[in-house]
Amino acid sequence: MTREPSLGATTRAAYLARLADETFDVLVIGGGIGAACAAWDAALRGLKVALVERLDFCSGTSAHSFKILHGGIRYLQHLDLQRLRESCHERGSFLRIAPHLTHPLPIAVPTFGYAMQSRWLLGVAFGVLETLTLDRNRGLEDADRGIPAPYLLSRRELLDKFPGFESANPTGAGVFYDGQIKNPPRAVLAVIRAATQAGAAVANYCEAARLLIHDQKVVGVEVNDLLGGARFEIRAAVTINATGPFAPSLFGRMDKAPQMKVPLSRDMAIVVRRQLDSKIALMVQTKYADPDAVLSRGNRHIILAPWRGKYTLIGVNSRVYTDNAYDLVVTEAELEDFVAEINGAYPALALKRDDIAVVNAGLLPFGENDPGSKDLSFGKRSVIIDHEATDGLKGLVTGMSIRWTMGRLLGQRVVDIAERKVRQSVSRSRTDRTPVWGGDIPSRAAVEQQIRTAVPNGLTPEQISRVSCSYGGDWRSVIASGADSTQRVADSDYLVAEVQHAVRREMAATLTDVMMRRLDMGTGERPTPATVEACASLVAAELGWDAARRSREIERVNASYPFASPGSQLPVSLS
Ligand SMILES: Cc1cc2nc3c(=O)[nH]c(=O)nc-3n(C[C@H](O)[C@H](O)[C@H](O)COP(=O)(O)OP(=O)(O)OC[C@H]3O[C@@H](n4cnc5c(N)ncnc54)[C@H](O)[C@@H]3O)c2cc1C
The missing domain is CATH 1.10.8 (Helicase, Ruva Protein; domain 3)
Structure with a gap:
């Protein structure tokens, strides 16, 4: 018997019929973590929601991330406490709402000498982190999934776990915890299924081809069904452009198209056929400097994280990307450079190009904020643009998530803007405490x-x-x-x-x-x-x-x- 792909009990064809026939409060374009969370958040608030993704759900940047739920420790050295607190909250949210798909991940940071990278200074930093994140496990019912306090390892303990690292002459290490997402595409799918359970109509392989605009108001989009070949319109009061690096291309050849100049970074993480410690990740220093650090421990870091039992996930390698977002490729030369960078930081690994099993890469926004701008925020934070405020184009909001970790918060914030446009009021988001699909489990x-x-x-x-x-x-x-x-x-x-x-x-x-x-x-x-x-x-x-x-x-x-x-x-x- 030939079937139609279905989500839950509803066929894709039935969803397409709904998308074409009904008028929605909110139409979300994209199927990454930002779009999924926006659709779910809006549906939980009782809004009538549609979501279309050009390819498969979570096949873009969100699939290829390094899989870390950042708890915010990095922002301590940038003295960005607001970002630290936000990140800590978002890590806790995903550990709570998707307990089957996430878990705490210990990360060892080697210490050196007696100055900026010393044990005593890291100990002080851990003390500050502990104080700032005392509420980090609030609402987590399964104690095994809580984020433990950071702690110190002796030199011997570090070298037992990571043999050969003595050539770097560490004095020991500090261990802090982030979260790890076991399977990002399944996590995004679990959010999308939760959105459909709350009433959303969704379809993959449905490309938003053109914004429908009347009297300077976006009233929906024309979409191409890339599987069936049909072209049809979806109507909505507010459209959320959550297409990540592709966000500017949605404006196509529009007259007076909004000028979205979002600089992109190409980030890369590789899966190698090696296992280091089976539980603890290792953070090592590369030769590149971090230009933003206020209290710098030295150069930029990469992390070697245990992955699916027999592999190690190594990332992140970033570079400015100025080519077409649709043409992203990773070259052999870039892979060789990254291998050299890793070996430079941990020579005993003696990693070879042939050790690489899978290359993950994607594009994400980076850059600097326009001082004083109200609805626009770039770079260290996700990009959120209310086009009514910036371009006089009503009914359109753009959201690009700076981190997978921040995808839920991005969804909440763009829906706050969208809901105000639909209902002239904003209700409370529930996505930080409602389990995603499959997440309602004791442990x-x-x-x-x-x-x-x-x-x-x-x-x-x-x-x-x-x-x-x-x-x-x-x-x-x-x-x-x-x-x-x-x-x-x-x-x-x-x-x-x-x-x-x-x-x-x-x-x-x-x-x-x-x-x-x-x-x-x-x-x-x-x-x-x-x-x-x-x-x-x-x-x-x-x-x-x-x-x-x-x-x-x-x-x-x-x-x-x-x-x-x-x-x-x-x-x-x-x-
Ligand atoms: C190598 C790497 C490592 C990273 N590591 C981490 C990490 O460890 N932790 C962390 O928190 N973050 C990490 N990030 C960042 C994180 O992955 C991104 O910030 C996040 O996934 C962006 O999500 P998004 O939903 O905004 O975009 P995307 O995931 O790119 O989703 C956009 C979607 O829109 C779809 N789309 C495009 N055009 C259209 C259209 N016309 N119609 C319909 N759909 C369309 C695309 O197909 C795509 O699926 C990493 C990123 C990379 C590349």
């Missing part, structure tokens, strides 16, 4: 116990752990009790039921959607040909693909390694 351990009881001896501990993480409290919609639930995809630990669920309940429409985002199969290492073939057959059976389409989908997955460029995310019917 991960409790979910794992439920699965073990329901499917005795059927799943390995690794599978139980992954299922509890991916689906949280919704695991039953994937794993029914019985033998069928435990059947595996060839040459892999993943379950046939997970692949089918991705199409039937999570709107996966391409093989790449299934393997790179719904199942996280290909974000640590390239899956084997047998696994790709088996997955392709399963998805082909669900969606009724012929042999030619199935082959093209396989080629598209293979083209994602090591770097998935935006072009490789387009549905194969368009390529």
Whole structure:
């Protein structure tokens, strides 16, 4: 039987019909963390919401992040206490609302000598951090998920965890905690599903092609359905442009288009086939200086974080990006440079280009704020523009999230502006305390116990752990009790039921959607040909693909390694 991709019980076709027929209070363009949180926030406030994403949900920058939920310690050296407090609050929010998909991550910062990088000074900084973030675990019911106080490690303890680091001559280390997002695309999907549960109509592979403008007011957009080929209009009182680095391109060839000059940074993080310590990340210094630090510990830092058991995620490498946002590529020379930068900071690693399994890269805003500007904020903070105030264009708000961590707050703030336009009042956001889809659980351990009881001896501990993480409290919609639930995809630990669920309940429409985002199969290492073939057959059976389409989908997955460029995310019917 051929199916339509569906989200929950609603087919994509049914969502498209709603998008075309109804008039919405708020239309959100984009499907990254900023857009997802805006749609969810608006829907929870009782607004009638639509969301369209040009490619798959969370296939842009939000998928390729370094996966850290920043708690704000970095802003201590910039003496930016407001940002520190905001970041700490947002880290806590995601640990609370998405307990299945996030966890605390300890990060060791080596100490050196007796001056700016010394143990005593880091100890003082940790004391200040502790005082400023005393409320960091408020509302977290599962004590295991709380952010512990920072602490110091001796030189011996540090070197036991990170052998070979003695050549840098550390005196020890301090350990602080951030959060880690286990699977950003699933986290964004969990927010989008929560938005649909609150009434939002959503569709992936729906590109906003042109703003509809009447009397200097944006009244909606014309969209292209990149899967079905149809072109139709969506009408809304307020449109939120949450397309990240693509935000300026939405104005296309408009007469008197708003001038959005947002400088972009190309950030990169790599997955390498090495495991350092299995629990603690290491922060090391590179040769580049941090121009913004007020109390500088020295040069810029990169972090080597444990990732999915056998890998290490290393980032972030940034550079100014001035080319077309749609043409982002990472060159071999850039990879070689980054490897050299990492080896310069931790020579004993002796990392080689061939150790790189996956390259994550994306574009995000950076720059400086216009002094005194009211609704515009750049650079260290997310970009929020009310175009009525800046360009006299009513009904349009732009939001670009400076960090994944800040995506929820960005959503809240743009919806504050949108709601005021719709209702002339602003209600309270609830997204910092409402669980995302699957997040309403007592603890991960409790979910794992439920699965073990329901499917005795059927799943390995690794599978139980992954299922509890991916689906949280919704695991039953994937794993029914019985033998069928435990059947595996060839040459892999993943379950046939997970692949089918991705199409039937999570709107996966391409093989790449299934393997790179719904199942996280290909974000640590390239899956084997047998696994790709088996997955392709399963998805082909669900969606009724012929042999030619199935082959093209396989080629598209293979083209994602090591770097998935935006072009490789387009549905194969368009390529
Ligand atoms: C390598 C790297 C590491 C990072 N590490 C971290 C980290 O550790 N922690 C952290 O907090 N932040 C991190 N960030 C930053 C963070 O990822 C971004 O700030 C955040 O993901 C931006 O989200 P967004 O929703 O604004 O944009 P995006 O995720 O880019 O979403 C925009 C979406 O809009 C869609 N779109 C574009 N045009 C259209 C259209 N016409 N119609 C419909 N849809 C459209 C795109 O396809 C895209 O999916 C990192 C970024 C990178 C690149």
